Amino acid sequence: MKGMTYLWRMALRRKAACLLVVISTAVATVFMLFYPSLIENTRQRLDETYDNITVTGSIATANIMPAPQIPNAVWHEIQESGLFSQLYGSSFFKLYAFPKELLEEKAGKDASEQLNLLAFQTLLADENQTAHRVKGRMAGYNSFEAADELLRIRDDITWLEDYDENCLAGEERICIIPESWGYELGDTISLLSIITLDKSEVEGILRVKVVATYPGKITSLSAAMPLRSMEQLAEDATAAHKEAGNHYTWILNLEDVFFTVKDNQQLDEVKALLQKLRGNDMLSVRLDDKTLKETVKPIESNLAQLEGSFIFFFVMIAAIGFFISFLLARGRKTEYAVMCLLGESRAQITMKALTEQFVLCLVGVAIGALIERNSFDGAICAVILLCYTIGAAAAVMLNVGVNVMDILRDKE
Amino acid sequence: MSILQAQNVHYIYQSKYQKVHAVKGIDFEFEEGRFYAIVGKSGCGKTTFLSLLAGLDLPTEGQIVYNGKSTAEHNRDDYRLRAISLICQSYNLFPLLTVEENVAYPMLLRGVKESEAKHIAHKKLKDVGLGDTYYNRLPAMLSGGEQQRVAIARALASDARIILADEPTGNLDTENSEIVFSLLQRLAHEEGYCIIVVTHDTAIADKADEVLRLRDGALIG
Numbered sequence: 325m326k327g328m329t330y331l332w333r334m335a336l337r338r339k340a341a342c343l344l345v346v347i348s349t350a351v352a353t354v355f356m357l358f359y360p361s362l363i364e365n366t367r368q369r370l371d372e373t374y375d376n377i378t379v380t381g382s383i384a385t386a387n388i389m390p391a392p393q394i395p396n397a398v399w400h401e402i403q404e405s406g407l408f409s410q411l412y413g414s415s416f417f418k419l420y421a422f423p424k425e426l427l428e429e430k431a432g433k434d435a436s437e438q439l440n441l442l443a444f445q446t447l448l449a450d451e452n453q454t455a456h457r458v459k460g461r462m463a464g465y466n467s468f469e470a471a472d473e474l475l476r477i478r479d480d481i482t483w484l485e486d487y488d489e490n491c492l493a494g495e496e497r498i499c500i501i502p503e504s505w506g507y508e509l510g511d512t513i514s515l516l517s518i519i520t521l522d523k524s525e526v527e528g529i530l531r532v533k534v535v536a537t538y539p540g541k542i543t544s545l546s547a548a549m550p551l552r553s554m555e556q557l558a559e560d561a562t563a564a565h566k567e568a569g570n571h572y573t574w575i576l577n578l579e580d581v582f583f584t585v586k587d588n589q590q591l592d593e594v595k596a597l598l599q600k601l602r603g604n605d606m607l608s609v610r611l612d613d614k615t616l617k618e619t620v621k622p623i624e625s626n627l628a629q630l631e632g633s634f635i636f637f638f639v640m641i642a643a644i645g646f647f648i649s650f651l652l653a654r655g656r657k658t659e660y661a662v663m664c665l666l667g668e669s670r671a672q673i674t675m676k677a678l679t680e681q682f683v684l685c686l687v688g689v690a691i692g693a694l695i696e697r698n699s700f701d702g703a704i705c706a707v708i709l710l711c712y713t714i715g716a717a718a719a720v721m722l723n724v725g726v727n728v729m730d731i732l733r734d735k736e
Numbered sequence: 737m738s739i740l741q742a743q744n745v746h747y748i749y750q751s752k753y754q755k756v757h758a759v760k761g762i763d764f765e766f767e768e769g770r771f772y773a774i775v776g777k778s779g780c781g782k783t784t785f786l787s788l789l790a791g792l793d794l795p796t797e798g799q800i801v802y803n804g805k806s807t808a809e810h811n812r813d814d815y816r817l818r819a820i821s822l823i824c825q826s827y828n829l830f831p832l833l834t835v836e837e838n839v840a841y842p843m844l845l846r847g848v849k850e851s852e853a854k855h856i857a858h859k860k861l862k863d864v865g866l867g868d869t870y871y872n873r874l875p876a877m878l879s880g881g882e883q884q885r886v887a888i889a890r891a892l893a894s895d896a897r898i899i900l901a902d903e904p905t906g907n908l909d910t911e912n913s914e915i916v917f918s919l920l921q922r923l924a925h926e927e928g929y930c931i932i933v934v935t936h937d938t939a940i941a942d943k944a945d946e947v948l949r950l951r952d953g954a955l956i957g
Contacts, residue, residue, distance in 0.1 A: 329850065330833055330841055337832040662828045665792075666842045666894070667817025728792050 328676055334659070335680050341652050345681070345712065346688040348648055352641045352708050353692025359637060361699040363630045370623045374588040377619060381594075381611035383581040383601060391520035392416065392579035393606040396555065399578050407594050409586040412470030413551055414463055415578045418518040421458040422447050424506035427514070437512070437531070444514040444529065458505055460546025462517065464554030465492050470582065474500075474548060477538045484509040487535040495552040500536040502546065507534045517557075519574055526574060528561050588616055642711040649681055649715030657723040670724040674717065681716035685709050738765035739930050740789065740898055744798035747784055747953075758784040760953040761798070768897060771924040772932045773944035781953035782934045783902055789932065790822050790900050791815040802898075817845055820898045821891030825906035827883040829875040835861065835886050836871040842894040853893075860889040864919055881912025888919060899923065901933040905940065913937065 335342060383402075385393040392415050399413050422444065428435075431443035447453045465471050468478070468489035478489070481500065491498060499513065507513050511534045519526045532549060558576035565573070585594050591613060598609050656677075663673050689705045747759035758781040766772060774782050788795055791812040799806040802819050816822070821842075829838045839857035844850060861870060864885040875883050884904060891899050901920065905913035917940055923929040924945070933940060941947050949956045 330830075330837055330844060333837065334830055334832040658828070659830060662830065665790075665816065665822050665824075665828065667813050667815075667845060669813040672813075728787075 328679070331676050331680060335684070341655075342684055344648065345652065345684040346691065349645065349685045349688025349708060349712055350692040350695070352645060353689045353705060354696045356638060356641060356704045356708060357693065357696035357699045357701055359630075359634055360701065360704070361696075363627065363634060366623065366627045366630055370620060370627060371589075373620050373623060374616070377588060377616045379585040379588055379591065379594075379611065379613045379616050381583055381585070381598070381609070381613075383578075383583075383598075384608045384610075385579055386606050386608040392577040394578035394581060396576050396578065398601060399581060402581065402583065402597065405593075405597055407586055407590055407597065408583040410469075410582075410584040411466070412580075412582040413466050413578050414470055414580050415551060415554055415576055416461050416463045417554075418520075419460050419462045419546065420448065420516040420518070421460070421505060421513060422453070422456060423458060423504075424508075424511065424513075426453070426456055440512075441514060441529070441531070444516075448516060458546075462499070462515065462546065462554075463548045464551040464576075465548055466551040468492055471548070477540075480540070481536045481538045482509065484535040491535060492548070492550045493552075494550050495556060496550065497530075497532045497553050497557070498535040499532045499547050499549040500538065501534055502541060503537045503539050504541065507537070509534055509537060521573070521575060528574070530557055530561075585613075588613075591616070638707075642707065645685075645708060645711040646715035646718075649685075649712045650719040653677060653681070653716045653719030654723060660720065660724050661728045664724060664728045670721075673724050674720045677720040678713060678717050682709070682713050685712040688712075737767060739768050739802070740766040740932075741801040742766075742785075742789070742798070743801060745785070745788060745795045745800065746797035747781070747788060747793070748796045749784075758953050759788065759795070762950075762955045764948060764955065766898070766930050766932060768930045769924060769928040770930060770945045771921055771943075772930075772946050772948060773941040774932065774934045774948045774950060775936070775938075775941045776950035780950040782950055784953075785950065786822075786900055786902055786932070786934050789898075790820055817842065817894070819896050820900055821894045821896045823884070823887045823891050823899065823901040823904050825903035827875070827880075827887045827907075829883060829886055829890070831875055834872045834874060835866065835878070838875065838886055839890045839893050842890060846895070857889070857893055860893045861886070863892060864889045865915070879912070880907050881909070881915055884908060884912070884916050885919065888916065888923075892923070897928070898930045898932070901931065901935075903935055904933060905935070905937055913940075917943065 383394055383398070402408065403411060426447065427440065427443055430447060431439045435443070447456075463471065463473075465474065468474050470492075482503075487498070501507060501513065505513070512531050513534055514529060514531050517528050517530055519528075532553075555576050558574040561574040565571070585591060595611065598611060601607055602609050660673050660677070663676075664670065668676075686709060689709050692708075693700050693705055742762045742764045745759055745762045746757070748755060748757050750756075760781075762785060774785065776782050787793055788800055788807075791800070791807045791810065794808050794812075799808060801807075802810065802815065807815060810819075830841065833841065836854055836857045839860055840848075840850065840853035843853035843856060848856070858868065858871065861867075866882065866885055866889065870878070870882070870886075875886065878886065884907075888899075888904075899920070904920070905916050908916060920931050920933065921943065924931040933944070935941060
């Protein structure tokens with residue numbers, strides 16, 4: 325463009341205006357590049373807070389009931405929801421057993437399974453043997469961590485070879501019993517299980533393999549077996565009852581479910597799932613999200629403010645850019661009129677002024693982007709550049725569009 | 737021989753409240769080597785007529801003819817760049833360009849190299865009586881008369897043969913007015929320029945080769 329060199333000289337001699345454009349674009353760029361990183365950092369802090377706080381909860385039988393009350397269907401639903409990282413469930417049934425010594429006395433040592441079972445049934449029927457019965461509770465757990473009682477005796481348990489704590493996650497018919505019952509590891513123990521269904525009790529005999537024993541006696545816990553195995557027993561018993569022509573159904577309900585929420589950001593979904601269960605009076609549903617709520621609430625509020633303000637600041641900065649450019653260009657209308665008088669076309673003048681403004685803004689944006697290079701965003705820089713340049717364009721077009729003689733006469 | 741002709745030139749513009757017939761049927765031929773003064777009361781259409789001659793606008797009716805072609809047929813930007821030069825009362829120099837840069841500017845627009853443009857600018861400045869001590873001064877450092885002389889030097893540097901001047905001595909004292917007037921007169925009579933001056937100054941009008949008197953947009957003598 326002819327005469328551009330001199331236009332540049334004029335622009336550069338107008339130091340204050342040049343500095344104003346360069347500095348304001350640089351500041352605007354730094355701010356607008358920094359601002360999203362501020363939002364991003366806050367968002368990251370929020371994510372970290374969500375990740376670092378553990379939200380747990382439980383579903384428990386509401387009152388002291390004779391039998392577990394959490395429907396097994398609920399257990400399956402929460403297992404399948406995928407919302408939980410740790411999920412512990414427990415159930416139980418009452419049991420009667422006999423010490424091994426007594427059973428051997430009746431059936432003989434190394435007796436067959438059938439003889440053992442016969443001897444067990446005989447002992448059960450014999451009222452004189454009532455005093456020798458071992459009364460207890462068979463708890464079903466899906467994990468060793470599901471029960472404090474198990475954790476307390478963890479170091480004292482003797483395991484059968486190839487078995488360990490993980491066996492509770494399986495579905496084998498095995499059990500952990502007290503040493504005092506006299507059974508060896510690997511023995512099969514006969515048990516009478518008593519299930520409470522509504523107001524009646526249903527009994528059934530079952531045999532399970534002893535894979536672990538512990539010394540002493542622990543309050544409330546007699547024996548433990550895998551929850552899944554207990555569930556299968558219920559299904560098998562129900563099928564056997566049906567085959568025998570009676571209508572009893574062994575429903576495996578759960579006493580407690582403890583959970584840890586996998587992703588705290590899915591807390592709403594967790595709450596929706598739990599909300600369904602809250603309608604059941606028999607159940608007590610609890611979610612320990614108070615700490616999470618108290619921690620994330622101020623961060624979320626901060627984030628919302630930052631995100632809301634971003635658009636406001638962006639529009640404001642764009643508007644300031646537009647008006648700075650507009651006013652600076654408007655202040656040069658006599659200059660443009662003289663250019664016009666000297667034979668420059670309006671298109672040439674507009675292009676020159678825009679080039680000048682664009683280069684100055686580019687310098688400002690480049691400085692800003694350099695300062696805030698870690699958060700560089702081309703789109704933001706482009707918008708700032710555009711707003712400043714459009715402001716100048718608007719002013720130049722308005723000013724070179726009027727009667728040149730009028731402008732020059734106004735000056736007089 | 738005429739260099740510029742006004743042929744039945746009319747100009748009507750719509751002001752805020754009314755339609756104004758600013759120029760009414762002016763017919764005139766301007767010749768090279770002559771000094772013309774356009775006089776008349778304020779609002780009689782002098783400056784409007786001058787701006788039509790300068791190609792800043794087109795007549796509503798009639799035409800301004802330069803080199804056998806109407807200004808409507810010319811590229812008017814190019815016409816202002818090459819055919820005419822306009823000098824105003826307030827000088828209209830670029831305040832942030834030095835004296836030599838101001839004079840060189842129109843030459844750069846015509847594609848002359850900067851070094852050559854500056855060389856010519858120095859010559860033209862000397863022609864108007866401004867020596868090398870003025871070259872690197874900014875217009876604000878000059879008196880009104882000196883600034884007007886720079887404007888005349890710029891007009892001369894544009895290589896146009898027609899110089900239009902709108903109240904060129906309006907802001908000047910008598911001494912400076914005399915210098916500027918003499919300069920314009922010399923350019924017309926010695927260098928063959930066609931000088932057309934719009935003025936209120938009767939002294940200038942009296943010394944012009946020809947005076948165009950306007951009243952209500954019409955030429956009366």
